[in-house]
Amino acid sequence: MNNADATDWDDAYSNFAYIPGGHEYPARWLALAAQFREEMNDKGLLKPDLSYGPHRRNRLDLFMPLEELNGLVVFVHGGYWMEDFDKSAWSHLAKGALAHRYAVAVPSYALCPEVRVSDITVQVGLAITRAASEIAGPVHLTGHSAGGHLVARMVTSTSPLAQAVRQRIRKTVPISPLVDLRPLMRTEMNKTLQLDAVEARLESPALLEPQEGVEVTAWVGAAERPEFVRQNSLLANIWSGFDCRIDAVKELGKHHANIIEGLMEPDHPLTRRLLCLQ
Known part of the structure; x- marks a missing residue:
């Protein structure tokens, strides 16, 4: 039996079971998001439900700052491309x-199984394109877990983004990204994802070349499941051999559910790295 056969891949990708109070996080996210949306809407700084495609879920929310714009950030959520999360959380x-x-x-x-992972890649490209058409200046991409996969995918040589949009991307920060999809074919969730060897290969950022000159920081919590730490390091290790700038960060004390909280804080290292402020 080889190591791949010996690995319990379902356990390797099981996050909330290893986080104290893990299953309380979705309700917490929804409450925080709803409160913030209400505040932004009251100030007239929320442009909700902008359409970027024909599917009912092809919608994005655009939050605007009070002062003159410096550019655009796009956050892509996770949930293994199939869990019933959307922008409202x-x-x-x-x-x-x-x-x-x-x-x-x-x-x-x-979401899968209505669509395939490769279809979601195309949708995220359309969403970024629509947002970039609304906002001038540099574009900064970040996403969590499956969303980390999707933003890393945007800066590969086979990105669905037009070159005009790619050239505006200043920084990409995949958070807890899934960058090699092949192990997921060995999980129960693949009954929903329906990944095959060809799609897994073509949709794995770690198996693709980055676009020349991109700047990427792969960010993961030091307390995450070992597989997520491994995948984060994998992207940095492989892409360091190409013409791009990439590094990897393991944030101490953070697990898969709270690793994204730094994005709420203007001076958190995650926010500052995303915005090229350090």
Whole structure:
């Protein structure tokens, strides 16, 4: 039996079971997001439900700063491309970038098994393109877990983004990213994802070349499941051999559910790295 056969891949990707009070986080996210959306809407700084495609989930929210714009941040949510999260659960993560005068777009996208992972890649490209058409200046991309996969995918040589949009991307920060999808074919969730060897290969950022000159920081919590730490390091290790700037960060004391909280804080190292402030 080889190591791959011996690994319990379902356990390797099971996050909330290893986080104290882990299953309380979704309700917490929804409450924080709803409160922040209400505040932004009252100030007239929320442009909700902008359409970027024909599917009912092809919508994004755009949060605007009070002062003159410095550019655009796009946050792409996770949930293994299939869990019933949408943009409404993540609004509060716009706080940090907004404080630095960046508009923040948060899209939803259609989920597996209604669509394939490769279809979601295309949708996220359309969402970024729509947001970039609304906001001038540099574009900064970040996403969590499956969202980390999707933003890393945007800066590969086979990105669905047009070159005009790619050239505006200043920084990409995949958070707890899934960058090699092949192990997921060995999990129960693949009954929903329906990944095959070809799609897993073509949709794995670690198996693709980055676009020349991109700047990437792969960010993960030091207390996350070992597989997420491994995948984060994998991207940095492989892409360091190409013409791009990439590094990896393991944030102490953070697990898969709270690793994104830094985006709420203007001076948190995660926010500052995303915005190229350090």
